[in-house]
Amino acid sequence: MNVLIADKFEADGIAAMKEMGCEVTSEPSLKDDALIEAMKATGCEILIVRSTKVPAVALEASPKLKLVIRAGSGYDTIDFKAAAERGIRVCNCPGMNAVAVAELAFGLMIALDRRIVDETVDLRNGVWNKKEYSKARGLKGRTLGVVGLGQIGYEIAKRAKAFDMKLIYSDVVDHSQRESELGIAKRTVDELLREADFITLHVPGGESTKHMISTPQFAMMKNTSFLLNCSRGGVIDEAALAKAVTDGEIAGAALDVYEIEPAATDKEFKDPVVNAPHIYGTHHVGASTEQAQLAVADEAVRIVKQYRDCGEFLHCVNT
Ligand code: MLT
Numbered sequence: 001m002n003v004l005i006a007d008k009f010e011a012d013g014i015a016a017m018k019e020m021g022c023e024v025t026s027e028p029s030l031k032d033d034a035l036i037e038a039m040k041a042t043g044c045e046i047l048i049v050r051s052t053k054v055p056a057v058a059l060e061a062s063p064k065l066k067l068v069i070r071a072g073s074g075y076d077t078i079d080f081k082a083a084a085e086r087g088i089r090v091c092n093c094p095g096m097n098a099v100a101v102a103e104l105a106f107g108l109m110i111a112l113d114r115r116i117v118d119e120t121v122d123l124r125n126g127v128w129n130k131k132e133y134s135k136a137r138g139l140k141g142r143t144l145g146v147v148g149l150g151q152i153g154y155e156i157a158k159r160a161k162a163f164d165m166k167l168i169y170s171d172v173v174d175h176s177q178r179e180s181e182l183g184i185a186k187r188t189v190d191e192l193l194r195e196a197d198f199i200t201l202h203v204p205g206g207e208s209t210k211h212m213i214s215t216p217q218f219a220m221m222k223n224t225s226f227l228l229n230c231s232r233g234g235v236i237d238e239a240a241l242a243k244a245v246t247d248g249e250i251a252g253a254a255l256d257v258y259e260i261e262p263a264a265t266d267k268e269f270k271d272p273v274v275n276a277p278h279i280y281g282t283h284h285v286g287a288s289t290e291q292a293q294l295a296v297a298d299e300a301v302r303i304v305k306q307y308r309d310c311g312e313f314l315h316c317v318n319t
């Protein structure tokens with residue numbers, strides 16, 4: 001069974017697939033035409049990707065292609081509908097990196113409240129300003145609004161309890177068990193935006209969520225609220241966000257994801273949103289802890305094994 005890995009992937013996972021008898025080609029910097037050429041050259045039956053985009057044209061490159069595995073949770077970088085039309089299954093690794101994303105979201109929440117990034121920049125510039133940086137409002141008793149109470153939202157809500165935060169969520173599905181376990185109350189998105197002090201987004205990317213947070217939504221938020229996005233860049237209208245923070249409609253935001261992101265191997269990033277005031281940013285690294293990446297690799301190997309042994313597609317997202 002021929003497997004092409006077109007992204008950075010844990011060595012343990014590669015070794016496990018080789019032990020299974022798979023012929024594995026690992027080329028972490030493949031993208032665009034190079035991806036298509038490598039798929040043609042290897043005639044891969046399985047393609048594993050993380051950030052690398054898989055458009056419809058790439059799905060044609062290897063006639064033997066049966067399975068595309070997203071080594072992560074979201075799969076908006078893969079044309080999964082075109083794959084379904086060609087009988088190619090797309091499978092993801094849900095929940096494996098949920099704790100890692102939740103940990104980053106918490107880091108960002110505290111960083112925003114305490115302005116840790118600005119403080120560090122000032123210190124590096126030789127500035128001491130205890131007065132200015134003594135205005136944090138604190139997390140205890142504040143309301144955390146979790147938009148999307150899936151695996152990641154759930155891990156964040158669990159951690160928020162330890163900080164004595166009040167919890168509300170919105171979701172297209174009901175989570176009655178999680179509601180009683182965590183004491184988290186359901187709201188509509190609009191109610192949540194009006195009520196929360198911290199809003200954290202955990203919804204899938206794609207057309208259904210594109211710009212779900214834009215000018216009308218910023219108008220609903222408290223001017224003391226902070227917005228966090230560790231889901232997908234397109235969920236927030238970045239131009240509207242830049243205006244909202246500049247005009248003081250919200251207190252600040254932290255982004256791990258952006259409307260247009262470079263490929264993992266690119267070195268340049270020129271999104272103006274990161275220059276707006278009170279916006280902190282990280283490099284789409286929510287899922288990038290060692291333990292999360294090992295768990296994702298293990299799950300990808302399990303998907304390969306299930307397919308090889310039983311012809312079944314574990315976590316298939318495009319049947
Ligand atoms: C995910 O969808 O799980 C993350 O975006 C994974 C990643 O950073 O590759």
